[in-house]
Amino acid sequence: MIALDHFAVAAASLDEACAHVEAALGVALQPGGRHQVFGTHNCLLGLAEGLYLEAIAIDPAAPPERSPRWFDLDRFTGAPRISNWICRSENLAATLAGIDLDAGEPVALTRGDLRWQMAVPSSGALPFDNCFPALMQWQGPHPAPRLQQQGCALRRLVITHPEAQALRDVLNLDEARVVFEPGPVGLLAEIDTPHGLRRLT
Numbered sequence: 483m484i485a486l487d488h489f490a491v492a493a494a495s496l497d498e499a500c501a502h503v504e505a506a507l508g509v510a511l512q513p514g515g516r517h518q519v520f521g522t523h524n525c526l527l528g529l530a531e532g533l534y535l536e537a538i539a540i541d542p543a544a545p546p547e548r549s550p551r552w553f554d555l556d557r558f559t560g561a562p563r564i565s566n567w568i569c570r571s572e573n574l575a576a577t578l579a580g581i582d583l584d585a586g587e588p589v590a591l592t593r594g595d596l597r598w599q600m601a602v603p604s605s606g607a608l609p610f611d612n613c614f615p616a617l618m619q620w621q622g623p624h625p626a627p628r629l630q631q632q633g634c635a636l637r638r639l640v641i642t643h644p645e646a647q648a649l650r651d652v653l654n655l656d657e658a659r660v661v662f663e664p665g666p667v668g669l670l671a672e673i674d675t676p677h678g679l680r681r682l683t
Contacts, residue, residue: 484577486657487570487618488534488626489639489671490532490553491682498514499537500525502562506679515593521546524593528629529636535682538565548589550606553616556593557606563683564669566608567615567639569655574599574619583609583652585617597621597677598642611667613643615653633676641668654683 491500500511507527514536523541528534532677550556553566568607571577574588578601585608586601608614642665643649650662653661671682 484546484569484571484615484617484653484655486639486660487535487568488536488563489567489669490552490565491537491562492546492555492558492565493537493539494558496523496525496537496539496541498562501521501541503527503535503537503682506682507634507675507680508674509634509675512630516541516544517591517593518544519547519589519591520549520555521549522551526625526629527624527634528631529634530634532626533636534629535671538643547640550604552589552602552606564671566612567641567660567669568600569615569653570618570620572619574601574617580654581652583614585609585614588619588675594624598623610643610645610649613629613641613667613669615647621631622677623683633674635674637672637674637679640672641669642666642668 495553509525511525514526521544524536524538531542543560588599589602598620640661642663646664
């Protein structure tokens, strides 16, 4: 069984990713940190019920120790957008063994005192045009309780893909907030904020 953990907004720079989120939601992000293995850095926004979102980008001051980078960031182009969603497992190896797709191999990662494993494909790109969730397993504290709550809650995360039904069928995900719809490849979040319902793409 997997569970929704968080989702990621990528951009050509971290400033652009943060500005995109803050303009859409009307709240400020918190500083995150650096991911040394993949040469990326992030900022975070706490959401209700133990969820969060991260703004992420390549860190120009930190050459990666491993490439391609996760979240297919080496090939990222265009406007800032939700690039990936992430699900956690209590047993990542067993979860990956039960999926008949190349969802990646576990990579040990850290940020400060946080420890986790993330399944990263050798190409850096996830199945279903990156609409398949990145799978992970926390190996210590979860970051969500440390994040300031600013009155934001995820109402729906909508994943659109021409093969939306096949994507839904391959996942054992019991999560009413995650919706799969046929259509062009894309991700959209509907988020309740202090300013009302906002849409983040």
